[in-house]
Amino acid sequence: MTASSATVRNMLRTYGKQLTNAKRLARFRQTMDDGEPQKDLSRQAKRRELVERIAHEIIENLIVNSDPPPVVKAILAQLEQELGHRYFFEYSLEGGDVQIFEETYRGSQGLDEMERDEVMRRLWEITLSKVDDTML
Secondary structure, three states: OOOOHHHHHHHHHHHHHHHHHHHHHHHHHHHHHOOHHHHHHHHHHHHHHHHHHHHHHHHHHHHHOOOOOHHHHHHHHHHHHHHOOEEEEEEOOOOOOEEEEEEEOOEEEEOOHHHHHHHHHHHHHHHHHHHHHHOO
């Protein structure tokens, strides 16, 4: 396939104009916001995503392992201190949501949906806080 020289020149001229406009726009943006806030937001978003991913893994570790690591023990201790009860987490045999049991003087009792949601919300908040505090 052959292209005429006029078509090639026109294409190169258009490409040159686009490059010039892109450079001008980049300089303009840099002078307007100095480029830092956007980079900072990107870093914060990446950090938040990483913190949430690690927190999710810690909560799964809490539920699956019978002998939790020290970080999980610290999270459970803080949860127990704040809510005043000791909790046990299990996956049901049928699948589905996590079951939460509260240790009482009468033995272990399952939580209703509202209490379960409150415990899971606070567990998530504590875990996010612990992970965020320990990350560089």
